[in-house]
Amino acid sequence: MLERKQRKDRTEVTFVLPADTPPGPVSVVGDFNGWNPGAHPLMPRKEEERAVTVALPKKTSHSFRYLAAGDYWFNDESADGREGLNSRLHI
Structure with a gap:
């Protein structure tokens, strides 16, 4: 799930997943962080969630995916679209 909060000069996007699905550590990786898993x-x-917030410039588009333990890559079904194997986010 994606949550967005508009700021004056940027949009804060919060990437949210259930706390235990998939199990183990998960990172969001994309063109906005050089595809760096760390x-x-x-x-x-919250009790049943985990999340991370990323500030992104307005009027931009980004590709991203999630990376879980065991080299398990997956997409966000609530993303704005897909581009090849990646989820797309339009700010």
Whole structure:
């Protein structure tokens, strides 16, 4: 699930997943962080969720995916679209 909060000069996008699905650590990786798995790990947020917030410039588009333990890559079904294997996000 994606949550968006508009700011004056940027949009804060929060990437949200269930706390235990998939099990183990998960990071959001994309063109906004150089596809670096360690840049944005999801952390516990609410009782049954984990999340990470990324500030992105307005009027941009980005490709991203999630990377879980065991080299398991997956997409976000709530994304704005798909581009090849990746989810797309339009700010």
